[in-house]
Amino acid sequence: MNTAEINRMALRIGMFQRRGLELLQAEALADSCMLRDRDMDDRRACVECKHWQTSGTCAAKQVALPKTMFHRCHKFSWQVPRS
Numbered sequence: 001m002n003t004a005e006i007n008r009m010a011l012r013i014g015m016f017q018r019r020g021l022e023l024l025q026a027e028a029l030a031d032s033c034m035l036r037d038r039d040m041d042d043r044r045a046c047v048e049c050k051h052w053q054t055s056g057t058c059a060a061k062q063v064a065l066p067k068t069m070f071h072r073c074h075k076f077s078w079q080v081p082r083s
């Protein structure tokens, strides 16, 4: 893992926890995201999206989705993780 990946992993774990995931779940998803990024896979999880609401709904589509499932969504927009 390089420095950029380590930094991105830490930011993602924090964001996923703030969005309701337990630490182990957040770490596992951040790890899956890193592998996905390395593969240049364009699927995303709703918990990474700025439209995802803590109620489990989507502000863009009004559809509740499994928040950690990778999929393709034309309404996806990055939620930028903050430290």
Ligand code: SF4
Residues within 6 Å of the ligand: 044, 045, 046, 047, 049, 050, 051, 052, 053, 057, 058, 059, 060, 061, 063, 065, 073, 074, 075, 076, 077
């Ligand atoms: S816009 Fe798409 S990816 Fe984003 S929360 Fe809604 S359904 Fe999920």
